[in-house]
Amino acid sequence: SNLEKLKQDVKSLKRKRDAMLERETSIRNDLNSGNIQSAATYRLPLAVRPPQNLSHRQVLPSDAELQRLRNIAKAKQKLQAHALCHGVTSLRGDDNETKFVFDPYVGGKPFGPFVLRMRFLRTQAVLRGHTLPHSVPTRSLYREYFEDAEDHSEQVAPFIRSVAKHLRAFLSRKHQCDQLRESFAEDIRDFQAANQCTAISFSICLKDEDNKEQITISIAMTYDIDGERPKPESLKVSFDPPNTTEDDMESLKEQCLVFYNKRLTEAVVGNEFIVSSEH
DSSP states (O other), X not given: OHHHHHHHHHHHHHHXXXXXXXXXXXXXXXXXXXXXXXXXXXXXXXXXXXXXXXOGGGTSOOHHHHHHHHHHHHHHHHHHHHHHHHSEEEEEOGGGEEEEEEOOEETTEEOOOEEEEEEEETTEEEEEEEOOOTTSOHHHHHHHHHTTOSOGGGTHHHHHHHHHHHHHHHHHHHHHHHHHHHHTTTXXXXXXXXXXXXXXXXXXXXXXXXXXOEEEEEEEEEOOTTOSSOOTTOOEEEEESTTOOHHHHHHHHHHHGGGGTSOHHHHHHHOTTTXXXXX
16 A cells, blocks of 8 residues: 555655664764765665665765865864874764864964864865954955865865964063063053054163263064064164164164064063163
8 A cells, every 4th residue: 555655665765764873883983084985985875875876976085085085084084183283172063063172372362262263165165254353364365265175075274273373472462561571561652553463563762871861772673474583584673863883783783683583572582782780
């Protein structure tokens, strides 16, 4: 009867559903472990396969799809290694979203967590939102890595690395500025940190103990948006009064080169002519 046939169809569909769920779980587990098998490994049981007149592609993932899964597995392994070194972890969130959590340490202090949410749809990685600082050009970086990419899975790891680098660089520059102003509040004047702390300038007053003269050194430097140290040849040093001897000017400029290699406070401390005796 029609009722019996309907019952048989329901049972058949249930068996097929269970088999497909089991296959999906197997593929997901292999993907997470980075151990993608051959297409035959994920073949459905004969009892639940569609009739022979249906396309084989409806049963097995294609070679291109398997390659995409392998790429995703490799990208995930790279992200796991990156997490250990740079404080980035990923986890599955609600609505099939993947959350990348950034917990950078700067100057021995933890910052974060900052979260970036993405959803993976076949060959596309869609940016869903984030809590990163505005100083991190997250959407610009997303367009840079994904806009013209055919297979987004290959771009996920470099994209996350770039976001982490920009985040750490901004936090580092800001932390250096805050630390410098706090440590030398009485020595440093006209401090400015513009454009996400990529343009930093300040002045320091020096006193010559021999002749009691005072010299003001003005220092300015610029940074790349993903840099923690000034850009090469960006350091500018000027003097007031301008009639400072040429030898003194060259000596002071040479000492200021330390800013290229050290954090701001360390560079100031390293130049003993800057730090007063009370420091």
